[in-house]
Amino acid sequence: MKENAVKDMTTGSPAKLVCGFFVPLVFGLLFQQLYNMVDTIIVGKYLGVSALASVGSTGSINFMIIGFCIGVCNGATIPVAQKFGEKNFVQLRKVAANGAWLAAGSALVMTTAVCILCRQILMWMNTPEDIIDGAYAYIFVIFLGIPATYLYNMVSGIIRSLGDSRTPLYFLIMSSVLNVALDLFTIVVLKMGVAGAAWATVLSQAVSGIACLVFMIRRFEILKMTREEAAPDIQIIKYLCGIGIPMGLQYSITAIGSMVLQVAVNGLGSMSVAAMTAATKISMFFCCPFDALGSTMATYAGQNIGAKRLDRIGEGLKDAVLMGTVYSLLALAVLYCFGDDIALLFLDADQVQILGQVRQYLLVNAAFYIPLVLVNAVRFLIQGMGYSKRAVLAGVCEMAARAGVGFLLVPYFGYTAVCFASPCAWIAADLFLVPSYLAIMKKLGKEQQMQQTEAVLTEKPGKMSQRKHRARIRYGA
Numbered sequence: 001m002k003e004n005a006v007k008d009m010t011t012g013s014p015a016k017l018v019c020g021f022f023v024p025l026v027f028g029l030l031f032q033q034l035y036n037m038v039d040t041i042i043v044g045k046y047l048g049v050s051a052l053a054s055v056g057s058t059g060s061i062n063f064m065i066i067g068f069c070i071g072v073c074n075g076a077t078i079p080v081a082q083k084f085g086e087k088n089f090v091q092l093r094k095v096a097a098n099g100a101w102l103a104a105g106s107a108l109v110m111t112t113a114v115c116i117l118c119r120q121i122l123m124w125m126n127t128p129e130d131i132i133d134g135a136y137a138y139i140f141v142i143f144l145g146i147p148a149t150y151l152y153n154m155v156s157g158i159i160r161s162l163g164d165s166r167t168p169l170y171f172l173i174m175s176s177v178l179n180v181a182l183d184l185f186t187i188v189v190l191k192m193g194v195a196g197a198a199w200a201t202v203l204s205q206a207v208s209g210i211a212c213l214v215f216m217i218r219r220f221e222i223l224k225m226t227r228e229e230a231a232p233d234i235q236i237i238k239y240l241c242g243i244g245i246p247m248g249l250q251y252s253i254t255a256i257g258s259m260v261l262q263v264a265v266n267g268l269g270s271m272s273v274a275a276m277t278a279a280t281k282i283s284m285f286f287c288c289p290f291d292a293l294g295s296t297m298a299t300y301a302g303q304n305i306g307a308k309r310l311d312r313i314g315e316g317l318k319d320a321v322l323m324g325t326v327y328s329l330l331a332l333a334v335l336y337c338f339g340d341d342i343a344l345l346f347l348d349a350d351q352v353q354i355l356g357q358v359r360q361y362l363l364v365n366a367a368f369y370i371p372l373v374l375v376n377a378v379r380f381l382i383q384g385m386g387y388s389k390r391a392v393l394a395g396v397c398e399m400a401a402r403a404g405v406g407f408l409l410v411p412y413f414g415y416t417a418v419c420f421a422s423p424c425a426w427i428a429a430d431l432f433l434v435p436s437y438l439a440i441m442k443k444l445g446k447e448q449q450m451q452q453t454e455a456v457l458t459e460k461p462g463k464m465s466q467r468k469h470r471a472r473i474r475y476g477a
Contacts, residue, residue, distance in 0.1 A: 072106055
């Protein structure tokens with residue numbers, strides 16, 4: 001095993017480990033969002049507001065389906081981090097192999113199902129008639145690329161579970177550059193419209209996933225498997241489903257709230273849809289550090305819970321929240337000063353109404369970034385500890401809050417209510433997650449104390465006598 005290929009997060013300064021893992025990961029996510037933004041910028045500039053609204057109207061359904069894929073992959077790779085923390089490398093390889101089998105089966109089923117139902121879902125969402133054809137052309141291709149999504153996220157998740165957050169960054173940079181080139185080629189040269197942007201995204205992610213897989217096979221000797229280790233194991237797959245599916249559902253349940261909100265926005269007209277599209281893309285870019293923080297805490301907690309280093313988990317969480325809070329304040333300042341300029345990347349200066357709505361959305365959301373820090377850090381931390389069902393319930397809280405805003409407030413307060421939907425969802429999730437984390441830590445602390453007590457009581461008599469003899473000498477008895 002190459003010493004620099006993996007990183008043990010069970011020893012050393014939690015702050016340095018969290019920061020060292022976080023920084024490459026956040027750059028990777030920024031590049032991932034970069035090519036998503038490039039899609040939107042090129043579509044908005046070359047194809048117009050109507051095409052921009054077409055792509056934007058698919059955001060919630062895209063998040064629901066692709067988010068489920070990412071959640072399954074993230075959940076299936078958490079046991080890899082736990083087995084690495086235990087130093088049980090044989091079981092680690094079995095878990096990694098069966099995670100790949102699970103991803104392959106899920107990709108086949110999901111691609112078939114969502115491609116068949118794609119247009120019907122857009123109709124259920126009340127997508128405006130003037131943009132539904134463009135929305136269908138875009139999202140259908142994205143759904144055809146579900147296998148590429150599974151490939152990249154499963155491979156990169158395994159690599160991150162071993163403590164390496166740099167390798168996925170390198171391949172995402174490559175993917176981002178390729179995506180920009182393909183966007184321009186398919187839209188400007190081939191005149192493929194919004195479908196061209198979708199093909200650019202799918203192809204660039206497929207190339208990134210394949211390259212990442214080849215690198216992982218060649219570089220990580222800890223993953224060199226025997227035929228027996230690589231064979232499908234129904235019990236392990238069931239175990240991975242028990243972790244991965246709840247994490248996938250967490251994304252999808254959260255997305256249901258976003259879909260309800262999207263339906264409400266669709267009812268406000270294509271101009272509001274375009275404003276929310278541009279604002280969401282910018283917001284997602286600025287939220288990348290929060291996502292990176294979450295992935296960092298999942299790996300950190302997974303390795304430390306596997307090594308039974310419960311004391312380090314709380315320390316790591318404190319450091320993560322501090323880092324996230326500092327970033328939140330900086331992001332708010334940047335968006336306040338330069339939000340209008342950033343919006344002009346997507347829109348023309350004469351679209352005054354839309355630009356004003358974009359600024360409103362960005363500032364309202366940025367004012368509540370600190371609650372978002374807690375959502376990501378705490379939720380992914382307890383997932384890494386093996387409590388993925390709690391994260392699902394947090395997703396239910398988010399869904400209920402967003403859906404409530406969409407159903408109850410948007411009809412009366414219009415676009416202003418849309419701006420407060422995500423902050424309401426984050427606060428609702430925190431009200432569940434923080435008490436859950438405290439309860440889990442209290443429970444695990446008691447269990448650990450009981451195990452230590454039992455270990456002392458079950459020591460051999462000879463050893464116990466020696467302990468008593470040393471104690472007598474030490475205390476002068």
